[in-house]
Amino acid sequence: MVIRFWIATLQISELFVSSLVHLLYGLYIFSTAVAGDLSQNLNEYLFKPNANIGVVKVEEPKGSTSVDDLPPIVLVHGIFGFGKGRLGGLSYFAGAEKKDERVLVPDLGSLTSIYDRARELFYYLKGGQVDYGEEHSKACGHSQFGRIYEQGHYPQWDEDHPIHFVGHSAGAQVARVMQQMLADKAFKGHDNTSENWVLSITSLSGAFNGTTRTYLDGMQPEDGWTMKPICLLQLCRLGVIVYDWLDIPLLKTYYNFGFDHFNMSWKKIGIQGPVDCLLGKTGPFASGDWILPDLTIQGSLRLNSHLHTFPNTYYFSYATKRTRKIMGITVPSSVLQVHPLLFIRVLQMSQWRHPPDASPPYKGYRDEDWWDNDGALNTLSMTHPRLPVEHPSQLVLKDSDCQPLQPGIWYYRIVEGDHILFIINRERAGVQFDLIYDSIFERCRKHVFRKTPPTLPNHAHQ
Numbered sequence: 023m024v025i026r027f028w029i030a031t032l033q034i035s036e037l038f039v040s041s042l043v044h045l046l047y048g049l050y051i052f053s054t055a056v057a058g059d060l061s062q063n064l065n066e067y068l069f070k071p072n073a074n075i076g077v078v079k080v081e082e083p084k085g086s087t088s089v090d091d092l093p094p095i096v097l098v099h100g101i102f103g104f105g106k107g108r109l110g111g112l113s114y115f116a117g118a119e120k121k122d123e124r125v126l127v128p129d130l131g132s133l134t135s136i137y138d139r140a141r142e143l144f145y146y147l148k149g150g151q152v153d154y155g156e157e158h159s160k161a162c163g164h165s166q167f168g169r170i171y172e173q174g175h176y177p178q179w180d181e182d183h184p185i186h187f188v189g190h191s192a193g194a195q196v197a198r199v200m201q202q203m204l205a206d207k208a209f210k211g212h213d214n215t216s217e218n219w220v221l222s223i224t225s226l227s228g229a230f231n232g233t234t235r236t237y238l239d240g241m242q243p244e245d246g247w248t249m250k251p252i253c254l255l256q257l258c259r260l261g262v263i264v265y266d267w268l269d270i271p272l273l274k275t276y277y278n279f280g281f282d283h284f285n286m287s288w289k290k291i292g293i294q295g296p297v298d299c300l301l302g303k304t305g306p307f308a309s310g311d312w313i314l315p316d317l318t319i320q321g322s323l324r325l326n327s328h329l330h331t332f333p334n335t336y337y338f339s340y341a342t343k344r345t346r347k348i349m350g351i352t353v354p355s356s357v358l359q360v361h362p363l364l365f366i367r368v369l370q371m372s373q374w375r376h377p378p379d380a381s382p383p384y385k386g387y388r389d390e391d392w393w394d395n396d397g398a399l400n401t402l403s404m405t406h407p408r409l410p411v412e413h414p415s416q417l418v419l420k421d422s423d424c425q426p427l428q429p430g431i432w433y434y435r436i437v438e439g440d441h442i443l444f445i446i447n448r449e450r451a452g453v454q455f456d457l458i459y460d461s462i463f464e465r466c467r468k469h470v471f472r473k474t475p476p477t478l479p480n481h482a483h484q
Contacts, residue, residue, distance in 0.1 A: 092124040093185055093221055094176050095466055098143065100191025100229070101313050103445075105129025108277055115190070116448035118459045122467070126175050131280020133262060134306070136192060136316045136325065138283075140200035142168065144209055147185070149174025153210055154283065162311035163304060164284045180214065184221035186466045190444055191399065192313060194228030194339075195325065198407075202329050222336035222470045224462050226444045227396060230339075231403035232322035232383075234374045234392050235367060236314055244380040246320025247310055255314060259307050260300065267296045281306055319383040323409050331413040336427055336470045339434040340458065341404035342396035342443055345372050352393040355438070361450075364397030364440050371395040384409055398441035406432035421461070427469050 099105060099114045106119075106127040119125040128146040130139040138154060145152045152168035159166040179185060187197040197220070203209065205217035237243045240253025249255050262279050269287035284306055285291065286299060299305040306312040315321045331337060344360045345352050345368060352372040354360050360368050372393045376382060394401040402408070406415040415432040418424050424433045437443070439454070448455050 089123045092467075093183065094124050094126050094147075095122055095186040095188060095463065096126045096128065096143075096147070096197075098128065098187060098189040098193030098196050099130065099132075100189070100193045100227075100445075101317070102132050103130075103190070103193065104132060104277060110276065112446075114445055116444075116446055116451070116455065118444075118448075118455075121459055122463045128175070129278075130196070132278070133313050134280040135311045135313060136195050136199050138280075138311065139192075139196045140203060141209075142280075143196060143200050144203065145169075145171055145174070147174055147176045147179050148209075148212070149177050150211075152283075155208070155210075159283075162306070162309040164306070164309075164311070168283045179219060181216055181218045184219050184472070186222045186224070186470070187220060188224040188226065188462060189228060190226040191441065192229045192317065194223065194225035195230060195316070195322075197223050198230075198329050199325065201332065201335070205330070205332070217330075217332040218334050220332075220335050221472070222338070222466060224465075225337075225339040225404070226458075227342045227399055227441050228339055228404050229317055229399055230322065230405075230407045231326070231400075231409045232319035233317055233395075233399045233403055234319070234371055235395075235398055235400075236318045238367070238370050238374070239314070241314055241318050243377055243383075246318030246383065247315050249307075249314075263296055263299045263305065263307075267291070267299075281312075319409070322403075323384060326407055327410055329407065331407065331430060331432065333430040334472070336429050337406075337432045338424075338462075338465065339404065339406055339432055340437050340444075341401050341434055342399075342437050342439045342441060343394050343401045344368050344396050344438070344440045345394045345401075352390075359438075359440075360397065361440050361442060364442070368395060368397040368440070371397070371400065396439065396441040396443075401436065405434040405436075425469070427465070 097115050097119055103114050104112075105114070106129065108129055113119065113127075115127065119127050126147075128143055130142050130146075134142075137158065141154050142152050149171045151170045154164070154166055154168065156166050176183075176185065189195070189197045201217055201220045201223070204215040204219050207213055207215050209215060232246075236246070240250045240255035242248045242250060249259070262281065263286065265273070266279065266281050266284075266286040267288050269289060286295065286305060288295070291298075295304075299307070302308050316325060344355050344364075346355050347353075354365060354368040354372065357365065372395060374392060375389050376387065391402050392400045396404075405417075407413040413432055414430060415434060416424065418433050418435045427433070437454075437458070439451070443451050444455070444458065
């Protein structure tokens with residue numbers, strides 16, 4: 023009896039600590055957003071006549087292609103992320119989008135499934151009304167159609183005008199799923215799509231093969247699909263349902279989880295509707311059409327079984343790690359080098375053990391392969407697609423290791439950093455932030471292109 027009491031106490035304590043960590047991290051992002059919003063508005067009010075100070079206008083050389091003809095670099099956010107215009111103007115990518123003249127930052131669902139986000143990404147770029155597909159929509163219990171883009175952000179997008187994608191965390195997998203949809207001609211009314219519409223995919227801590235953190239947060243390791251009755255994710259589910267049901271326009275404009283196509287607003291489902299959602303009868307959490315099932319190892323296996331690495335696309339990946347081994351034991355690198363809101367998760371993930379009474383997620387699974395992590399994802403998962411089939415890859419220690427770049431290969435580099443190294447707080451990352459993003463944009467502009475037809479301005483070929 024005493025042992026059971028202590029086990030229950032430890033489980034409750036873990037839930038409390040996990041919830042506190044996520045709450046603090048949420049407050050950190052929210053307070054940063056509000057502060058940034060107020061600062062931006064104050065600057066615009068006080069210094070409006072000098073608004074263009076510090077902005078350098080690039081004069082195009084004669085005979086060169088204009089900036090508008092450059093292939094866009096599209097930055098795709100991860101879980102709980104947001105695009106341009108949300109959270110009071112806070113930049114999810116910490117201002118990295120200002121490093122190049124032709125960068126797009128779409129606002130996709132922050133908790134919606136990778137499938138739904140891939141559909142949204144296509145229409146954001148091409149234009150039109152988001153079509154989630156009739157079969158998928160019926161199976162998952164949501165509307166077939168979503169947001170309307172009167173004008174796509176790159177309507178000329180096709181095989182002759184391909185695009186670079188840079189995805190953080192789940193955003194990298196979103197880009198891969200969308201590329202596969204292009205190859206499968208899965209967008210109704212767009213019969214000429216192909217995988218060659220994607221010029222390159224760069225992954226920043228990409229969620230390619232799932233993460234053991236999903237099980238720590240509450241996904242069942244037995245199936246990677248359902249949630250434990252009492253866990254952090256149940257609190258998250260409750261908050262999302264209430265937030266969407268209240269449907270307060272000001273709040274939804276400021277931040278949106280992306281579940282509008284599930285019609286959970288009080289205007290559409292009344293008083294009884296949220297009860298059915300909370301009881302698991304309807305909504306995204308009932309059908310599994312949300313992000314967490316896609317981030318389990320099992321969910322990633324299901325996704326990856328249909329995804330290819332294509333021979334004409336360039337792939338590059340930055341995998342992050344904040345662990346080291348001491349006498350054969352994997353532990354966090356140090357207290358100071360790991361963000362305080364991720365330290366607990368780094369420690370927990372470095373000690374993860376798959377339940378012995380549950381079937382392993384794949385043949386050959388070993389706990390120790392998954393211990394290195396960045397507080398959100400396992401380093402093994404971030405390097406390149408490995409499961410259920412390992413895709414062509416090459417470890418990069420220095421840039422000369424991958425020059426000249428070859429398409430159809432996942433070049434990957436291990437970077438010392440936690441999961442939010444590339445986002446939110448540029449000052450915290452220091453010089454490493456600029457070095458990484460500068461190398462990404464330089465690669466896109468100078469080393470990644472198809473010889474026929476050219477996709478770079480004339481002066482970039484010199």
